[in-house]
Amino acid sequence: MLEQIVYAIPFLFGGLWVTLVVSALTVGISLVAGVLLGCALIYGALPLRLLVRLFSDTIRGIPILVLLFFVYYGFPAIGIDFDAFWAAVTALTLFKTAQVIEYLRGAVQSIPRGQTEAGMAIGLTFAERLRYVIFPQALRRFLPPWINGVTDAVKGSALVSLLGVTDLMHSINQVIGRTYEALPLYILGAFIYFVINYSLSALSRRLERRFSFMQA
Amino acid sequence: MTDPLLSIRGLRKSFGEIEVLKDVDLDVGRGEVVTVIGPSGSGKTTLLRCVNFLESYDAGSIRIDGEEVGFSAPGQRRNERTLARMRAETGMVFQSFNLFPHLTAAENIMLGLRKVRRKSRDEARAIAETWLDRVGLAHKADSLPAELSGGQQQRVGIARAVAMEPKVLLLDEITSALDPELVGEVLEVVRALAAEGMTMLMVTHEIAFARDASSRIVFMADGRIAAEGEPRELLANADDYPRLAAFLARFRASYF
Amino acid sequence: MGYDLNFAVVWRNFDKMWGGLLLSLELAVISIAIGVLIGLVLALAHVSGGRWLRGVIAAYVETIRNVPLILLVYLVFYGLPQAVDIRYDAATSFVVTLSVYSGAYLVEVFRAGLEAIPKGQIDAGKALGLTPWQRFTSVRLPAMIRIILPALSNTFISLFKDTSVASVIAVPELTWGAQWINLNTFRIVEAYLIATAMYLVTGYLLLFLLRLLERRFRVGRHA
Numbered sequence: 001m002l003e004q005i006v007y008a009i010p011f012l013f014g015g016l017w018v019t020l021v022v023s024a025l026t027v028g029i030s031l032v033a034g035v036l037l038g039c040a041l042i043y044g045a046l047p048l049r050l051l052v053r054l055f056s057d058t059i060r061g062i063p064i065l066v067l068l069f070f071v072y073y074g075f076p077a078i079g080i081d082f083d084a085f086w087a088a089v090t091a092l093t094l095f096k097t098a099q100v101i102e103y104l105r106g107a108v109q110s111i112p113r114g115q116t117e118a119g120m121a122i123g124l125t126f127a128e129r130l131r132y133v134i135f136p137q138a139l140r141r142f143l144p145p146w147i148n149g150v151t152d153a154v155k156g157s158a159l160v161s162l163l164g165v166t167d168l169m170h171s172i173n174q175v176i177g178r179t180y181e182a183l184p185l186y187i188l189g190a191f192i193y194f195v196i197n198y199s200l201s202a203l204s205r206r207l208e209r210r211f212s213f214m215q216a
Numbered sequence: 217m218t219d220p221l222l223s224i225r226g227l228r229k230s231f232g233e234i235e236v237l238k239d240v241d242l243d244v245g246r247g248e249v250v251t252v253i254g255p256s257g258s259g260k261t262t263l264l265r266c267v268n269f270l271e272s273y274d275a276g277s278i279r280i281d282g283e284e285v286g287f288s289a290p291g292q293r294r295n296e297r298t299l300a301r302m303r304a305e306t307g308m309v310f311q312s313f314n315l316f317p318h319l320t321a322a323e324n325i326m327l328g329l330r331k332v333r334r335k336s337r338d339e340a341r342a343i344a345e346t347w348l349d350r351v352g353l354a355h356k357a358d359s360l361p362a363e364l365s366g367g368q369q370q371r372v373g374i375a376r377a378v379a380m381e382p383k384v385l386l387l388d389e390i391t392s393a394l395d396p397e398l399v400g401e402v403l404e405v406v407r408a409l410a411a412e413g414m415t416m417l418m419v420t421h422e423i424a425f426a427r428d429a430s431s432r433i434v435f436m437a438d439g440r441i442a443a444e445g446e447p448r449e450l451l452a453n454a455d456d457y458p459r460l461a462a463f464l465a466r467f468r469a470s471y472f
Numbered sequence: 473m474g475y476d477l478n479f480a481v482v483w484r485n486f487d488k489m490w491g492g493l494l495l496s497l498e499l500a501v502i503s504i505a506i507g508v509l510i511g512l513v514l515a516l517a518h519v520s521g522g523r524w525l526r527g528v529i530a531a532y533v534e535t536i537r538n539v540p541l542i543l544l545v546y547l548v549f550y551g552l553p554q555a556v557d558i559r560y561d562a563a564t565s566f567v568v569t570l571s572v573y574s575g576a577y578l579v580e581v582f583r584a585g586l587e588a589i590p591k592g593q594i595d596a597g598k599a600l601g602l603t604p605w606q607r608f609t610s611v612r613l614p615a616m617i618r619i620i621l622p623a624l625s626n627t628f629i630s631l632f633k634d635t636s637v638a639s640v641i642a643v644p645e646l647t648w649g650a651q652w653i654n655l656n657t658f659r660i661v662e663a664y665l666i667a668t669a670m671y672l673v674t675g676y677l678l679l680f681l682l683r684l685l686e687r688r689f690r691v692g693r694h695a
Contacts, residue, residue: 061672063636066647066664073660117270118314122328122380123304126296132327136318151538158540162640169543176550183551190539190547197538 005188008175015171016192022085022157022167026092027150033093034100039130041101042108052101059098064156067091072163088160092153099149107141108134147204151197158193168192221246221415222267222384227276229262236262237273238439244384247413251426251447254436255463260419263436264386267417268306269299280305280383304332307377311389313369315361321348321372322357325379333380347375351405367398374405378414385409387418403429423467427451435460481657482666489663492649493670499563499645500632503570507631510571511578516608518579519586529579536576541637545569549641566638574631581627585620586612618689625682629675636671646670 041052059067071094072087082090111134119129161170172189176182220243229237236259244250252260265271267278269286272293278285285302288294294302315324325344329335335343348354351371353364361369370390377385387406391399403425410416410429420426426433427447435443435450435457443450443457454461482489518529536544549565552558560568589612597611617624639648650667654660 058668058672061633061675062668063633063647063671065636065639066650066667066671069647069651069654070664070668073654074664077661112312112314114310114312114314115316118308118310118316120270120300120303121268121306121308121310122376123300123302123332124328125300128300128331132331133316137316140318155538155540158542159637161542169540172543173546181554183547183554186543186547186551189543190535193540193543194535194538198534201538 005184007179008172008185008188011175012168012171012188012192015166015168018166019154019157019168020196022089022092022160022165023150023154025089026096026153026157029089029093030096030100030153031146033097035104037097038101038104038108041105043126056098056101059094060102064092064095065159065162067095068159068163084160084163084165088157088163088165092156092160095156096149096153099152100146103142103145103149104138106145107138110141111137144204144208147207148201150204151200154193154197154200219246220244221248221281222417223277223279224263224267225277225279227263227266227273227278229259229266229271229273236439237266240276240436240439240441242434242441244415244417247415248432249410249414249416249418249430250432250434251430252417252419252434252436253421253423253426253463254442258436259439260436261388264308264388264417264419267384267386268303268308270308300332304328304380305382306384306386307380307382308386309370309373309377309388309390311392313361313366313373313393315369315372315376317361320358320360321353321364321375324361324372325376328376328380343379344375347379348372350408351375352401365398366394367401370394370398370402371405374402374409378409383415385414385416385418387416387420389419389421391420391422421467423451423464435463437463477662478659479662479666481659482653482662485653485657488644488649488652489646489666489670492644492646493674495563495643496632496635496638496645496647497674499567499570499635499638499643500628503567503574503635504628504631506567506571507574507578510575511582514575514579515582515586518583533576533579536573537580541569541573541634542640544573545637545641562641562643563638566635566641566643570631570634570638573634574627577627577631578624581620581623582616584623585616588619589615621682621686621689625679625686628682629679632675632678633671 037052037055040048041056044052068088068091071091072084075082075087075090115133115137116129119133124132157167158169160167161173164170166174168189172185176185179185222242222244224240224242227237227240228235236257238259240259240263242250242263252263254260262271266273267280267285272286277287280302283302286294286299288298315321316327319327322341322344325347326337326340329340329343330337333340345354345357348357351374353368353371353375356364356368356372361372364372370393373390374387390406391402394402399422403422406416406418406425407429418426418430430447432444433447433450434441437459443454443460445453450460451464454464514529514532517525521529545566548569549562553560593611593615594607597607602610635645636647638645639651642648644652646667650663653663657663
């Protein structure tokens with residue numbers, strides 16, 4: 001059993017790299033898109049708010065797996081063509097964006113109205129209030145669930161194996177396809193995912209403590 | 217009072233079905249300290265919040281130094297940037313302090329100075345320190361709000377507002393959220409500002425303080441100004457105004 | 473958009489999807505029921521047990537929560553039978569996986585609820601002379617349920633969506649139904665549009681029912 005694991009490890013590195021790249025792209029793009037759309041949901045005009053609400057509720061209402069197939073098989077049919085890798089990143093990013101929108105909304109709305117008013121009273125414009133008053137405070141509320149959500153992205157990325165993207169999950173299955181030793185390799189895979197995600201959640205707990213000084 | 221600094225005319229404001237301000241006229245002259253008293257729900261806080269347009273109003277006008285506050289023309293709301301600039305001309309101190317919890321005492325004061333008044337970091341810091349010293353908190357410059365007592369937080373709140381050198385200072389029940397033993401230190405700061413000629417419009421339940429520190433008291437009831445006058449005179453003749461007399465009955469022990 | 477929607481083919485094979493949806497619900501309900509049992513027992517063990525027991529429970533929770541569901545599904549279906557002498561069909565194997573998986577998430581929900589009960593309520597129960605079991609059934613359990621209901625509903629919905637992963641081991645649930653239509657009729661967009669709609673409608677219907685339940689719980693008991 002140890003033999004198979006040793007044999008598989010170098011092969012799995014390539015897959016691990018793809019998993020990390022897919023996760024990083026998903027997390028990065030969704031952060032930007034989610035914060036922008038989240039602001040639109042909180043501060044936008046009514047039609048825009050409804051649109052973002054519809055987007056978020058729809059995306060969060062369907063399984064990632066279905067979203068993944070939809071983007072991969074469905075988008076080319078309506079003229080948007082991309083390879084499996086980018087289809088996977090797009091689908092995961094759509095899903096994560098909807099989550100980021102909700103984290104942001106929760107974080108911003110947890111800040112008392114008085115903070116906005118105090119910002120207004122000293123003459124800050126809307127953008128200045130967001131930047132100097134609201135966001136620094138919302139960050140504390142936003143970070144812990146967001147970092148926890150990063151582990152979701154890593155876990156979700158395992159689904160891209162179904163599109164034939166050679167991520168960690170897929171490379172594990174490929175090794176099994178050759179060695180027929182399923183159990184040790186799945187356990188190894190579980191261990192690798194565990195190490196990545198456990199480190200991430202440990203980091204999230206530390207950040208949470210660091211930002212807990214701001215109360216009142 | 218030929219040239220009032222703040223001039224409110226025919227102000228009306230409703231929240232849904234409820235009309236909270238019904239045709240309010242009020243002038244505040246330069247250097248005047250006007251105190252608004254009245255039962256809760258009488259519209260006094262709303263009146264104050266209309267002055268720096270934290271609340272919009274439905275009709276009437278509010279002018280500071282001759283300039284209309286919230287609207288460029290009737291029904292034409294000013295844009296965000298202009299509103300921000302106009303709000304910088306009034307200072308506001310809040311009932312619940314509303315200090316920015318992520319900034320130290322000094323940084324709370326510096327934020328407006330830097331971003332609105334465009335002062336350099338050093339200049340802003342110097343002004344902040346001057347004002348913290350004035351309110352007796354020089355040693356707390358680098359403390360976060362959570363590390364300050366309520367009275368200290370409110371003194372920072374006042375320093376934050378006056379450091380901007382506003383034309384008018386609005387004080388909204390600034391001692392209501394404080395423990396009784398902390399009220400004195402805050403009112404002392406306000407008294408000193410009044411003595412220096414700062415124009416102030418304040419809402420308070422501290423009748424004795426209003427009597428001693430204001431140039432005029434305005435009594436509001438049901439969204440209207442029901443009585444106004446020189447403090448001692450008004451309080452002495454309160455019996456001419458049944459509603460004022462009823463309101464004051466609750467406080468009699470404290471201000472006589 | 474050079475694509476003509478044609479739902480007729482999908483409707484002809486709609487039994488695949490309808491049957492799939494029913495199976496999805498069945499998988500979810502059974503797994504959640506077992507998961508609730510696991511979660512409740514372990515949450516109680518966690519708050520009242522010693523350090524050793526807590527360590528074991530934490531290890532279970534952390535392991536499951538940090539590993540992708542799809543990997544667990546493969547592990548249980550393809551991996552386990554290699555080591556131990558068990559035979560199960562894909563659906564049973566998936567129920568085992570999702571139960572263990574949901575248990576790990578539900579432990580955390582229940583534990584947070586138990587820890588959020590104001591200590592005064594338990595003291596009041598003690599002062600009345602209730603036995604530990606009575607305190608559990610008539611003080612802690614109802615208090616906990618009211619605290620966790622929103623989180624519980626969200627976890628249920630999310631587990632219902634997770635049943636789509638069963639398609640990777642060919643359990644003929646809803647996602648598999650859509651894939652079947654995709655592969656056999658090439659009406660890709662239609663198949664996934666309908667699957668999406670079915671997940672959405674079912675999910676929000678469930679959420680609506682759960683929210684109704686929450687409200688009843690809130691006003692109905694000790695309000």
